[in-house]
Structure formats: structure tokens, C-alpha cells
Amino acid sequence: MKIALAQLNYHVGNFESNTAKIIQNIQKARKNGADLVVFAELCVCGYPARDFLEFSEFISQCAAAAQKIAAVCTDIACIIGLPIPNNKTEGKDLNNSAYFIENGKVKAIVNKALLPNYDIFDEYRYFEPSTEFNCIEFKGHRIALTICEDLWNTIENPLYITRPMDTLIKQQPDVMINIAASPFAYNHDEERIAILKDNAARYNLPLFYVNHVGAQTELIFDGGSLVFDNGGNLIDELPYFEECLTYYTLDDKGAVSFDHRSTIKKERESDIAQIHQALILGIQDYFYKSGFTRAILGLSGGIDSAVVCALAAEALGAENVMAVLLPSKFSSDHSLKDAEDLVSNLGCMSETIAIKNITEAFETALSPQFTDLPFNIAEENIQSRSRAVLLMAMCNKFGFILLNTSNKSEAAVGYGTLYGDMCGGISVIGDVYKTQVFELARHINREREIIPENSIIKPPSAELRPGQKDSDSLPEYDILDKILAEYIEYRCSAAEIVKMGYDEQTVHRAIRLINLAEHKRYQTPPILRVSPKAFGMGRRMPIVGKYLQ
């Protein structure tokens, strides 16, 4: 049996393009002699479709798309993923399902049993878990077909009380296929390989695993679909961050062969290299799927906006990126110079708009109220917000999308102005800690200096008052970022973090700042997710809560 794996980039709710892409790949796979072509989980509607799933008309459209796909499945079978109505009275209205289509008809339906409902996942919101498991007979093979999380109930700290393969294995399958929607995080590729390898070895079966590729707002799917032989050996690893269609032959003894060049990674790419690729894809798909082409951002001369500008230029083409320099009376000469150097290195568009007259107009208008109260955060924020108004005016006039340039460290401790520098359509590095932003800058500069060295080496500053430095109000980033990760990624308490050796006062202050900034983060743009715990849909905190404040 010749099996094709289709690792494709879908678009949530875009039935026309998803269906067309699936059909094209079926036709291509047939032409190349495949007996079966395997698509990813919920490929028909895209992942995550979120509350679109609550519209019965949306579910009907999924069914209609499946009909069209089935109609072309002659002389080839396919596996597609889609939501279908739950045919039992009790339980949720839907199942997260896989159709096995042969001879133009749905031959078998598999429903997902283990429904992830943590971090960014909300599957139990929509779907009833399956309790029935049956193998599928095809071309003399017996296929154990499962959906993503179905293979992820680990032995050590099992999140679920069942394991579908423990039932399926009793029916003596000779191959496992798993269709997935497994989003990128910088540590996730290794975890994915380990978990699936463990399944192949435990059940002593070859395993074909097909993932999504492409970004859906904040979630970036990295592809990296996998093929294991029955000894649990990884024998193929599909490319990351790109679409592909690859072919394998499964013989009657369960041996898997293929004649393309395997792209198994001898050495894993560095976290930063992966994050770099993920962010590029994240930016591209945000723009492409929302029908925009041109980005705008405020360029301060600091490292954050420089990195975002360089990423945007790589993702969209420098000709589609507008960098706006927005100096105030507190901007240093080197900041303007560094920003200009970056623009020149990238070849992107740029404008310079001084904000002095605007901030003065605000201060004059407010002078009856502010009287002679001293300069403080009110005036600092007026600067940041005036810049946002200018950038949004450029968006409204010329059709740009504003890129947010806040990093994860700032977003964590609330070191940013709501409706000021926290604005934007999408946050590019909001899941990248400041120390990682430095690494990312070095990585972007790996072949030549794109980001001016001075932007990398100078002490970070918001430049909202004379001589301001981030380190005046925050711990040094190399300490802060570690504390943040322990609290955010690993949910350690202050006491636990102090026990690791960090200064008690610093830890308590950092955690208090994080908790006090929940109201700000609630209103910030979606953040491209590259870590196992990003701000946004995967981290849901009370706003008016009192814990650890």
C-alpha cells in the first residue's frame, strides 16, 4: 500500500480554499500512485475553529465540503478530519472526527476520544469524547486510526482515564495513523517525537503522523509530520514550516520504505532558529489570511522594534514594511541614528514624525486640570499614546496593519503603555522574553549586520523621561526572565522560586507586577505563540483577583 502524507496550510472557516487544496492534493497523490492520502485533524474547517463550531450552519458546510472531497476519491482513499454531529442523544453536540473515504463514500468514521482542554485547547467545549474504537480494513491492512491527543495519554502523569490504542491493539492492526493539529512551541518538536516514538515502540507498529502547517492568528503549526517503523525508529520527519506531500510504501510485513530524501534532522535546530522561522510564518499567515499586505510599526532605535521590523521585512518583503520614527524631546540622538541605520540596512519604507507639538497640545489642554502637579507617568504615557494615535492614523489612511513590538518580559510586568506601545493588530515578539530578543537579534545578524550593533548593546530604555533606563524600575533581564519563566511557564509559587536561590524581594515584586498587569494584557493584541505558555488564549487569569498581589 502506498500512503501519501499531506502536510498543508489550512485557513479557519475558509471552506472554499481548504476544500480546493485537499482536492488538489488528492488528485496529485492519485497521479503519483498513492492508495491512500492522509490529511490533518479538522482540516476541512481549519484548526482552531473555536465558536464557529457552535453554528449548525458551519457544521453543515463541513459536511458539504466532505461530500465534495468524497466525490473525487475514486481510485484513491483519503482520511480527512472534520466536526460532525454527535449521533447520540446524550453528551455534547459534536464529535471531532476522521472520515475514511473510499470509492467516493465514507467507509468509516473515527471519533476522537481524548480531548485536550488545557492551555490553548478547548476541545471539550464542543466535542463529546468517543468510547468506541474500531480498526479500518483497507487493501489487506488493518489500520488503527486515531486523532492527535488520542496517542498523548502519557504513562507517568496520565491526563485521561483511557487510552484508545489499548483497545485498538486487541483488534491486531498492522499500522497506526494519527492525524493531528499540534501547534508549535520551541520545545514541542522533541516532545512530539518522544511521545510518538513511545507509541510506535509500545504497540510495535509503524506509525504515520500528519500535522498542520501554517498560522491561525496566534497559533503557529510547524508541520514536522513523522513516520516511524514498527521498532519505534523515526524514519522520516517532514519539513518544518512548509507544506509538503510525501509518499511511503507499507509492505505486508509492516515494513515502511520511501524513495525521497529523508529530512530527518540529525541535530535539532536551536530554539531561537525555530522561533525565528515560526514568527516569520506567523506574520505571513496573519497578513495573507486577513487579506492585508503591508505592515507599519514605530521604530524607536531600541532592540524590540528593530527585531520586529527585521522579521516583518523578511516575512512580507521590505517594500511592504513602513517604519515610523516618532522622536520626542527625550529621544536620544543615538536612537534616531540606530533606527535610521536599520531602515537603511533593510531597505524598508520610513517616515519621521516628531511628537513634540502633539504632546504639548495635550499638556496645554490638560493644564487647567493638571495645574502644577509634577511630571509623572501621566505625561510619560501621553507620549506613548500620541505615537499610537499617529501609527493608527497611518493605518486608517493607507491600509497598514500595526505590528506590536512589546516583548514577553515587558508584557509580563506591565512595563508598557496600554493604548500606547501595547497597540497593534498582532504582537510579534510578545511570547519572546527580552533575553531571547537579544538572541534573536544575533540570529538575524548571523550573516551580516541587519540590526545595528548599537541597538543590541546599549542599555534598554523606554526614553519617556530624561535618562530613563529599564533597569531603574526592573531587575536586570537575565534575572527577571528566569523568575518570569518559573512563574508563567511552570506555575511555581514565590516561595518555590525563592527556594531556587532568587532574591526574595525581587521575586515577590516580579510576581506582584505580573498579577497587577492582568488588566493590561487582557486588552492587548493576539500574540504569536512560540513557547509552551504564552499570554493570550492559553493563559486565563482573573483580572479582579487577589492571589499574590
Add this chain to the structure above:
Amino acid sequence: MKIALAQLNYHVGNFESNTAKIIQNIQKARKNGADLVVFAELCVCGYPARDFLEFSEFISQCAAAAQKIAAVCTDIACIIGLPIPNNKTEGKDLNNSAYFIENGKVKAIVNKALLPNYDIFDEYRYFEPSTEFNCIEFKGHRIALTICEDLWNTIENPLYITRPMDTLIKQQPDVMINIAASPFAYNHDEERIAILKDNAARYNLPLFYVNHVGAQTELIFDGGSLVFDNGGNLIDELPYFEECLTYYTLDDKGAVSFDHRSTIKKERESDIAQIHQALILGIQDYFYKSGFTRAILGLSGGIDSAVVCALAAEALGAENVMAVLLPSKFSSDHSLKDAEDLVSNLGCMSETIAIKNITEAFETALSPQFTDLPFNIAEENIQSRSRAVLLMAMCNKFGFILLNTSNKSEAAVGYGTLYGDMCGGISVIGDVYKTQVFELARHINREREIIPENSIIKPPSAELRPGQKDSDSLPEYDILDKILAEYIEYRCSAAEIVKMGYDEQTVHRAIRLINLAEHKRYQTPPILRVSPKAFGMGRRMPIVGKYLQ
């Protein structure tokens, strides 16, 4: 047996105040001769604690609070709700539990079986459902204790495959107790009474039901705890929107008696009267629980900001409300007059800050880029955003919280400026359709004219360009709001709504606008929830999605 029901206002994560409040009520109930006092679901930590539940230290604090509470339970028993570690290896790490405490010790633990995971609920994110059900023996009675949703698996369209009471009833209990966290929506009190009445009747047992009261950011708990006799008759209904502690005697034959005056409603309050009370409590608790006392808002002379201003004055005291009039060159004379009349009717603080010089400073700064391009949405938004910068500067200088004044109709179709009038710490009427805002204004004026009649009767306008009216770009609100409700509240498709008799083009346009505005709503403040489907945590839509755009 004398049972006390404690309907209290908790604060998420505030162990100190929650524990103190629970202990005070135990002491009071004991003094009044109660054998058992019943508190609400997850009262120890507050509801919803959201991802605080992922911190093991948070769970330890819950256990420590339970210990303190148990220590005072001498000569009285109590039922409290708290999250506890799941003692089984498989499944989620926590249970949503009730402790039955007697003689200073936990005598029985009941875990919730039916975990709501729809709309604003995320319980399956944290908790493992229970599969074991046992009654509790106490003072010669056998109590079937369940937690909220456990009694909500309806017969007609059951969301769950089990029904805990079907098991418990076999153990022949003589009374049901249900502890709950059931948030307000204007239609929810009737539904709650009907569902619980049905339980009392079906199992032929008296039922004591204890709810939360008080707001946690966007969720408003309305109280309205209930007591049914074993015939399914409602015999007591606790007050709405306030704390109380009431007492009942359950005799050996299952008869329930009490000697206070029942507050059962002969006639349900109107939806608008309920919404009015809910919003007052929502504002109060947002401020009180976040430690602020003073609100600010922009007052345009239109009905939305007038209603929010009146609600804020009622909730916080007029002396704590600052109304800022921010006229532009497009503001009409009557708008200023109407705003001034409202300020005078309420007696709140007010300031007037003209924005003309500020918008001119922006337009001058942008003139090299904008050249002679015609006035459009860019200049309109500059006005709205300049106002937001001024209001936020006032917040930063004087410690106000900005109230957002967008209504649900505007929020739905994106008729508002992101980082402009869509700013605020909390959205007061973001779950109230424009047609309901008119009703609310009439209700606020029910005794005397607070909101100037002219603000109510004049055609709605954003006044961002000469002679602008909402009806220039939107359908009339009495039509629009009905279409919006069909799509938002009831998830009907365009085709289904057209079939109801609405104009096809209007329906498609409205739905397209709703979908295109997801990116704006993603960045707006939390919205006080008063309907069964509010924007925010209960409605999770893709941003870069293509369905129905």
C-alpha cells in the same frame, strides 16, 4: 435539623477575606441555633479562579483555609466548596469539591460530576469529573449533596451522559443540597427555578440551593438562592444582588419550615430592572475588589455615556464620578447642553476639555504623509483617540478608572474606534443592546428625569463628521438588534435569519460586520455580562477566520 443558607459575596483569590467571611457566618449561624450552614461552590477561593487553579500553591492555600474553617466548626456542621487534588493517578489534577465538615473535621467529600465547559465555563480545563456518589448521614438525615451543574443535566437535550442524582436517589436520601456558582443573565433566574423545581419534583425531595452573590470582573452572581419542598414547590427565594443568611427547619418527615418573611417574587422583575441591578453590583465590585473608588468617563451628550454615568453615580456615589466633556468642532450645541444637564442632575464632578488644538496638532504632524487626501475615517478616529488619551491621562494623574461606554450593538458591528471610545477598565453596557439602552434610560428616569429627555429622543450620532448619524451606516437599531441577537445569542446562520423575514442584504451585511470586528473586540475591556451570550470569555471566535465574511 436547622439549616442555614449563606449567600455571600466572595473575592477570587482573596483567602483572607473569604475565610474571615465564612467563619463569621458559621459563628453567627451557630449563635442562631443552626445545625448546618451551607456555603456556595468554590467559596473558599472564589469563582471563577481560572488559571490560579494551576498553581499548586493556590490549591495549598485552599486547603489551609479549609483547615481554619474546620477548626471553628464545633457544635455546628458546614458545607464549603473548594478545589482539591484528585487522589487518582489518571485524569486531571483537581476535583471541584464540597467538604462536609463536622466536629472540626472533614467528614465527607463530594466531587462534582458534571463540569460545565461552555460559554463562560471552563471547568474541564481543571477538574476531573466524579464517578462515585454517596449520601451523607447527619443528625438522622441522609443528605444528597451535589454541586451546581450536577443537577442541570436536562432530560430533553442532555449535555452529559450521567445524572448523579439517579445514583444518589438509590441510597434513599431525605433531602438534597446543591451548592452553586450560577452567574446572572437576564433570563437565568427563571431557568434556574424551573430546572431546580424539576429536580425537587422528580426525586420527590426537599432541595436547598445556595448561590454566590457579587461580581468577579465580568461575571455577576445574582444570588437568588432557593428552597423547595418535596413536592417541587418553591417555598423560599433569597434576595437578589445582596448577601444574606437564612434559616430553615427540616423535620423528620421532610417538611421544611422557616420563620422569616419569604422573599419569593410573586412577579418576576422586568429584564431591564434586573439588568439595572446587575450593572450596579458589577460596577461596585469591580471598583471595590480592585481597590479603586473613583470612575471617569467621557460624556458626549448621547444616551450611552449618559446611562453609564448615571449607573456609575448610583454605584459609586456621584461624588466619585468624573464626567469629562470633550467637544470637537463637530460636536453639536445640544450635545454639550445635554451633557451639562446630566452632570447637573447627578451632581457628579465634571471637566470640559476641548480637543480642537490636539486634533489639529495631529493633522499638522501628519500633513507631510496625508498630503491633500480627503478627510476620512483616519481623521474621525484621531478625534476619538485624542479623547481616550486625555481620559487616560486623567486616570494616570488622579487615579480614576475609565469606564467604557460602548453598547453591545456598536461592539457587535465594530461601530467604535479601537484605542478610542473602545478604551476603559471595564465595559458597563457592552452586553446591553442599543434598544435596551433606551429602556435602561427610561428605567433610570422612572422616578424623575436624570438622563435628559433630549439624550433619549435625539437620533444617535458619533459626531465625528458634520451631520453624521448612526443610521447613515447602520440599519435602524430596532431591526439591527434583533438580527444581532439571532446571530450572537442563538447562533443562527444568515439563511436562517433571512427565513425569519429580515431583509437579506441587511442580514448579510450585519453578520459580515460582526465577523470583521472580531479583532477589535479582542482588545476591548472586560464586559459586564448580563445576557446569555456576552462578548468576552463566553464567546471565543477566530480572528483571522473566513467564515461568513
